[in-house]
Amino acid sequence: MVTETIKFEKGGIIPFGNFQWLILDIQDGKALIISKDVIENRAYNAVYEDITWENCALREYLNNTFLQKLTADPKVRERQYAIAEMRIKNSGNLWYNSNGGNDTTDKIFLLSLEEADKYFGDSGDYQNKNRKYFKDDKFSPDDNGNFITNTHDAERVANLNNENSWWILRSPGSDNKNTAIVDYDGSICVDGANVSLGIFGIRPALWLKVNMDSR
Secondary structure, eight states, rough: OOOTOOOOTOOOEEEETEEEEEEEEETEEEEEESSSOOOOOSSSSSSSSSGGGGOOOOHHHHIIIIHHHHSSSSTTTTGGEEEEEEEOOOOOTTTTOOOOSSSSEEEBBOOOHHHHTTTTOOOTTTTTOEEEEEEETEEOOOTTEEEETTHHHHHOOEEEEEEEEEEEEEEEEESTEEEEEOOOOOOOOEEEEEETOOOOOOOOOOEEEEEEGGG
16 A cells, blocks of 8 residues: 555645645545646547547546556556546536546546536536636626636646646537636636647546555
């Protein structure tokens, strides 16, 4: 299991596999962690087409190439078993009724729209459809708005190369040729962006088995 020197608590930052990780939740002897910042830019899918998380290229990359890189670090190689394989619920987009696809079993994944709202402030704005529209350099309530923005935006901000970066969620956007994303300012673009664009960042998430005596 992970060493006694790592302190596990919600909101804490821990090292794992050459990256720094933010602890979002702790339950049942596991910690849900997400990379503190964007680790690289990569497209959700190689082709502009209708796609869900189950079949997208990014899921394949994260659970194979990235997982191998993550666990190849000599400091954590012996702890590869500590990453839990989890059943991931892939809900559709509540605002646009796009299809989330089948649930999956993953070691590495991206947060969903529900999780991005829940774990960064738990405002309920996504579930309650508190929609905002961006116009004239400001956000305003609008029944057709495509953004979630609230006092927790700053908690969702992530950097790449010392600059604020957009990052991808696994949920579909306005349709299945778009994926929901978090804007560089931490607001959530629920209608999303083209799945084949490689200009958006990724923040991998995983459930890490922990020795609860080290908390």
